[in-house]
Structures are given as structure tokens and as C-alpha cells.
Amino acid sequence: MRFKQLYLFFIGLFLVFATTESFATHMRGGEISVKRISSSSFTYEFTLTIYCDLNTGSVAWRDQINASFCFGDGIGSIKAPRINGGGDGENIGNGIGKGIYKAIYTYAGAADYKVTVAISNRNQGVRNIGGASDAVAFYVETIFKVNPGLGLNSTPVLLNPAVDLTAVVGQKFIHNPNAIDVDGDSLAYRLTFCRRGDQDNCTDRRGDAVPGFRQPNEVAATPSSFTINALTGDLVWDVPQEIGLYNCAFYVEEWRNGVLISVTQRDMQIEVKDADNKPPVIKVPDDICVEAGTLINQTITATDTPANSGRIDNITLISTGAVYRLPDGTTFIGPQYATFTSAANQASPASGRFVWQTGCNHIREEPYDILFKAQDLPRSALIPSLVDSKIWKIRVVAPRIKNLKATGDAGNKTITLTWDSYTCQNAGSEIVIYRKEGCTAYTPDKCTTGLPRSLGYVEVARVPVSATTYVDKNLKRNTDYSYRTVVLFTNGINKAESIVSDQACTNLPVQMSVMTNVSVDRTDATNGEITVKWTRPLGLDKNAFKGPYQYRLFRATGLNGTNFTQVSPNIDTDLSGKADTIYVDKNLNTTANAYSYRIGFYYTSGTGLTLLDSTDKASSVRLSATPDKKIVRLSWQAIVPWRNENQVHRVYRETRSGSGVFNRIADVPVTSASTFTFTDTGADTYVADGLAIATMSQDSTYCYKVETVGTYGDSRIKPDLYYNFSQIICATPLSDIVPCPPQLTIDILDCDKYTKDNFNCDLTSFENKLTWTTPDKSASGSDCTKDIVKYTIYYAERSDATFAKIGEVASPTPPLQTFTHVKNDSYLGCYYVTSTDKYGTESAPSNTVCKDNCPSFELPNVFTPNGDGKNDVFQAIRCPRFVQNLTFSVYNRAGQKVYDYTGSKLSWNGTDTNGKELPVGTYFYNAEAKFLTLDPNSPTVKLKGWIELLR
Secondary structure, eight states, X not given: OOOOOEEEOOSSOSOGGGSOOOOOOOEEEEEEEEEEOOSSSEEEEEEEEEEEEOOTTOOHHHHOOEEEEEOSSSSOEEEEEBOSSGGGOEEOSTTEEEEEEEEEEEESSOEEEEEEEEESOBOTTXXXXXXXXXXXXXXXXXXXXXXXXXXXXXXXXXXXXSOOOEEETTSOEEEOOOEEOTTOOEEEEEEEOOEEOOTTOSSTTTTEEOTTOOOGGGSSXXXXXXXXXXXXXXXXXXXXXXXXXXXXXXXXXXXXXXXXXXEEEEEEEEEXXXXXXXXXXXXXXXXXXXXXXXXXXXXXXXEOOOOXXXXXXXXXXXXXXXXXXXXXXXXXXXXXXXXXXXXXXXXXXXEXXXXXXXXXXXXXXXXXXXXXXXXXXXXXXXSOOOEEEEEEEEEEEOOOOOSOEEEEETTTTEEEXXXXXXXXXXXXXXXXXXXXXXXXXXXXXXXXXXXXXXXXXXXXXXXXXXXXXXXXXXXXXXXXXXXXXXXXXXXXXXXXXXXXOOOEEEEOOOXXXXXXXXXXXXXXXXXXXXXXXXXXXXXXXXXXXXXXXXEEEEEEESTTOOOOEEOSOOEEEOSSSSSOSEEEEEEEOTTTOOEEEEEEEEEEETTEEEEXXXXXXXXXXXXXXXEEBTEEEEEEEOXXXXXXXXXXXXXXXXXXXXXXXXXXXXXXXXOSGGGOEEEEOSOOOOOTTOOXXXXXXXXXXXXXXXXXXXXXXXXXXXXXXXXXXXXXXXXXXXXXXOOOOOEEEEOOOOHHHHHHOTTOTTOOOEEEEEEEEOOSBOTTSXXXXXXXXXXXXXXXXXXXXXXXXXXXXXXXXXXXXXXXXXXXXXXXXXXXXXXXXXXXXXXXXOOOEEEOOOOEEEOOSEEOOSSSSSSOSBOOEEEEESEEEEEEEEEOTTSOEEEEEEESSOOBOSBOTTSOBOOSEEEEEXXXXXXXXXXXXXXXXXXXXXXXXXX
């Protein structure tokens, strides 16, 4: 049995349940708000706010002292008292009474619930409700999620009451509910229809549309529009055509992180009159974004529009919103609170002043909607007051980090960032640090938070919001680094990014040597040689780092090698002009490997020679060659601290195979590393060293090397350009006459004969025989090479599967070739064949041929499971061939299932599913067989029939 805790929230009234309840017949509008009030249980406070006409002499409003809440869980309802205004209720002026009813309820578990209230009855004579509107109960609902992940969530509160809803024929009407969400969730608005429900019954037709309901603009014959702005909540009737009472309803949706978590319905009444009055026009500032801590001080003005008679009325300005402390002390945000000061009943134009000192507790992603409303005050009671209202949106964003500075430490290859202590120290907030190479000017506008990805920054760290420093390590020297920070701010419910900080940009200066050359002098598998060069220390403080000094060269194998070992002797240096910044590394396998180098520089300290720093590594140039039809494609790469990009690299080709003499055949302009490529067609475009044209024959081998050109772009590092050779690589172009693809056939099964053959039921070897010929000409008529040395056979289970090589056949003299593929499961398979010439060129695939199985499955009608060894099991007759899966069910004459089987080979002995022998008689079966065929989507074969079981 489910247990419910039911609570009533009483203020002032304790004996209300003894009162006999009457019906209020003057309902104008209202809504329900919901607030979770316990973090340990699903306990919620529900508030119904209603607005009613106060007709002189009527006791209906006075007697509307209770309202029944239905909580949507099927358990029951609570009759809650009116808690405001004393026994006569609260008169809020203009003939309108306001009622507030509260109840507290605890749900058993998480789910979506709909809380509803119905009150009998509505006002009489509502034109867009069919029949007698006073016989239709007023009804509102709020749907919300009960979910522990939402915390102490509240549904939106509608601060602008459903009053002052008077429209004039022929003039645009506008109303804004000024919905606010204290948790900072996103709000959206949409129209709905007026609904109904029984005041005391929580289940009967509750929430159904009011019969005959039409939107207010659908009553008059003259067209008009009735809409609500989904983003601002402005409800606009443009324009009313006929006098009378009209009811409407709309939803306020609450969204969090893209999930709809509540829907609040407001039902309200608009009265259209025909009067000589025009509404005032209010003017508010443009929407703004400010950083928390900004003082906002603005003037709001309103001007009355002259009536047809020329009359100009006085104006009263009022404002509502989550940023204020309400007169009863209610607050929706933390201090400081905004104030709006405006004298009542001002002559037009009227004005008021809005002041708000924003703070850290006001930060959120969604803007604050502040409603300003101007009401004119005609001197005649016969002329209705009219209202104009506008929403001013103020977004308070997390402030940026201020005074960000970057200081480099070249010796340790680090940059230390410092900044002022952050002004908003909310627990859980983080400072995100971003970095990029190169300095970038960027100034965000006031509403842009976070850092645009298009700027190319990457996140390098996150630190607590209390931090004021960060050390970035393992950086490159002689590189500009730009840093920016963004605060990921949280208030415990929502997260918001701050405006990005100003840029801090600095460079790690070079204090010691830099690598300049790693050039391959000799290509050999055992006796290869590479010349390595470097500079003397740059910017070295000899007073801080005293001599004697020493260089040590370290090497690692590979472009990305990391396992460095010392390869040079200790090279003593006095930093004079002697040649001590060059080393030739010998006995290398430059044919197979690239090599990476770095220099360690040592100074003399109190403990002896001490490493000051090591250079960034620099690799040799690695060249690759890919032969194609009468061409050779070259590509090269090097991982170096200088820049080989945006230079002109040089390509050399050996003049004659084995001569060792190379001719410069092309200068290649390069940009990024992806452009380090060249295609040799045999031409020689560099004439300064003479022309050496090649025919690019498949009978010849061509050898190449590449010389890269690079620079640091730093005037302190000499020389300006660095030239480095790759290893030598050779390649043989392919012929433009290639093998033609073979013409392939496969032996095909005769299924009629195969399925009637009873002698192969236990066959475990299946042969597919391929036969092909190789044409002398291609489909286009061009010649094909006849120097075929082998054929390669490829197989896949089906034509759309991945083919794999299963065999090769050397090319014999006869033109007809064969290959037999033996399988152990079935005949199923597809094949193609290629031919390969003496140069290793493989042809395009032949035509694809496939062989399918011959499925077969038939069932008998009689079997005798009596143990005599003859016909004791019910199984397929002939051979059940290539059954992949079978489902088989048996039913007795009463239609009851007695046996089930799933598998690939049926063998039923006449027992039921519990192993008990079934009696002699007639049974019926359903079977579905799925076969192993070329088409994996082939339909199953369905069989139905009868079985005579005899013993």
C-alpha cells in the first residue's frame, strides 16, 4: 500500500473546513506555481493564484475561501484555504479580487505529474465559449517533473497579474505575463485552448477542451490575429473587432539543458469595449548585457496617446520582475535588489528611474525579463483605463579575468600566467586557460561569452576559481604564445561562461644553441653518414653561467624518435670562432631509417659540468617514392624546429643509374607540409646545371634525393637559410601497357538434379571450379601485356562482402586457366581473378562470378516413434540441404502447442516439451526455414501440415 503524507498550509484560517462552500461566478484568470521545499523527499508547495470580479452585493467572491488541488498521482486531492486578504479576500483595485491558495504534498516517487484546480463557474456571456459559459468550470493546470536531479526546482512565477485586461475595438491589445524562473531556466510560450474540469472530481474529463471553444479572433466575421511570441511572451490581439468578454489560455514552458521540465497554464479573460481612449506608449532601453558588478541606472518614459477628442490622460508607471523585492518581502534573487521609482498619476509624459547594482549572485545564462507597464487614468469612470507594457531584458554575465599577464622562463621552457583575484568566488567554478601559437587581436562584444573556436585556441588547463597563477610547461622556444582565460561559472544549478579575458602574449627567447642542419651525406645500409650543425648559445649570460662549456650530441632513430643516446664525444668549447658546432655521424643505416638529433649545452657550476638546456630535436629529411605509369611520385618530410614551409625545395635525379652524379631537375615551391611532393615525368626544368631528360621506362630504375630549404625567421640566428639533403631513394616506373583483367566463369549447380540426389546427405566437401581466359586487348581496344607470370584468386561469401586472396596460379602455356576452391560448409561464394605481369603490375579485377546453394527442406506426414529402429523420428525427407535456421512447432487437435524446436536439423521423437510421450493421433505443425543463400535477406520458407503419429 502506497503511503502519502498530506499537509495543509494554513495562514490565519484554521476553521475553514467547517464552512459551507459557494460557487464563484466571476472568474477572470489564474495559474498554479510549484516549488520543491525538501531536499530529502519529494515534498512540494503548490500555489494557486486567481483573479475575480468583485460585483457589488455578491457574496460569491467572499465565499470562495477554498480551492481543491488534484495532484495527478491518482490518490486524491487537498482542499486548501485562501490565505490572503482576510475573510473578504484581497481587493487589488479596478473591481478585481485576488485569491492565493497554498497546499503542500509529498509524492511517492519520481515521475511526470499534472497538478490541476477547477472552480465553478466562469463569468457569464463569454463569447468564444460555446453555450452558457457560467456553467463551465474555470480550470488551470501545471505539468512538471519530479526528479531528484532537478534539485529544489520551482516552476515559473507569473508576476504580471491577469488584470487590466481591457481592450478597445480597433486598437491593438498586448499583455505580457512577466514570467520569471528563479532557477534561471529558459522559458518559452505557446497558445492553447481553455480547459475544464469538475471542481471536486480529480478524474472525470479533467483537462478536456471547453466545448465550442474558439480563439478570441475567431468570433467576429472580420479577420484579426491572436498570437503569442514564443520568446518574449507578448500576447497580441491585432485587432479586436467586436465588444464582449473573451477567454484565452497559454502555456509557459520551462526548459533546462534542452529538456522540458514544466508547463504552466494561465487562463485569463479579456474585455473588449468601444470607448474614446487610446493606450499610452512606453519606452524602455534596448536590451543589454552587463558584467556582474555593473551599476545599471536608466530612465523609463511613457507618453499618453491623445484620444479622438484630443484628451490626454495622466499616467502611472509600474514595474515587475525577479530583480525586485516585493512589498510583502518576497524575493527571487539575492541582494542587492533593483528599485523602480516613479510617482503615481503623473502628467504625460511620465517617467521613472530603474536602479540595480548587479553582483556575482545575479550571474546566469538566461536574461532577466523586467516588465514596465504604463496605465492611463481617464478622469471619467465611464472610460476604461488602457495599458501598454514592454519587457526589458538584462543579462548578467560572469565578469572576465582581469590583468592577465604572461612571463616566460626560457631556461625551463615555461610561461607563468598571473591574474587578479577573481571577484566572484562561487564554489565549483573553474578558470579555463586557453593557448595558441601566434598573437591574435580579438575583442568580444558585450553579449559574447566564452571563446570562439574559430580563433584556434586550445584548452590547456583548468584551475579553481580561487587560483591567481598557472605555469605552462614544455613549450617551444622562439615561439609567440597567446593566452586567454574564461571562467566556467556555476551557482550550483546552472553553468555559464564568462566573457573571455584580454590576451596575454609572450615569446620564449632562445638562450642557448639551436639546431640548423641534419643533412644526409651518404645513403647506405651500414655506412650511412649525416652531417649535424648547430649554433653557439644565443643570449647566454656568461656571468650567470660560467665556463668552461661543452656540447654533447644525442641521437634517436626515426622521425619521431624519443630514445636519445649520446653519439658524439664531449665537445669542449670556449664559444670562440673555432669549428666546434658541427659533427658528422657515421655508420648509420640511412637507407632504412631517418634519425633525430638534439644538442645538450653544459656550463660549469660549483659541482662541475651542468646541463643548462637541450635544443629542440631536429630530424633528417625522409624521402619516399611511389612508381606509377611512366612517372614516379616523390614525397618527403622532416620534423625540425625551423620552418621548411613557404620555401623552394630542390629535387635531384641521378643522371645515369649507378653513376652517383645527380642533376637538379626541379625547384618545388612548398607551403604546408602536405605540399612537400613532386611528380617526375622525366622532364628537367632546372637548366643551370644542364638538361638531363629521362624517358621514364619500366625497364629502368631512377634514383632521387631532395634538398629542403628552411629558416627560423630570426635575425639573431645565422645563416638565414638552412639546406638539408634527404637520403637517396630509387624507383622503377610502371608500364602504361598493363595486364587485361581475365574473363571468369564458374560451374553452376543443377538444383533439380541436386535436390533429388539422396546419396550426398553427409557431404562435407564442396567444390567450386573456376575457369578463365586472358584477352589480348582491353574493352576499349587497347593492347594488354602478354607477359603474365601469375593469376591471383579472390573470394568472398557474397558479392557485397570483403574479398580476400585465397590462392595464386602460375601462368602456364595454355590460354585456359582453372582453379578449384574446396569448401567444408557449402557451395556459397563469389570470386574474381587478377593477372600480374613480370613487372609486378596487377590488372583490374575480372568479372565477379557467384555460386549459390540449392536449398531443400520437405517434411513427411507419418512417423512411428515405437523404438523399433524404423521411422522412429520425425525429420526432413530426402536431404535437408543448407538450412541455416529452423523453427518448428507442433499443435494437438485442440490447438494447444505441445512441442517447440529451434535449430538447423530437426529430429523429433514424438514427446512433448517436457519429454513425455504424446498419444497416438493427428497433430498439426508450423515450420519456418531460413536457408544459407547468396541473398542474406531472402525470405524464410513457411510450411504448414499435419502429422500422423503412430506407435
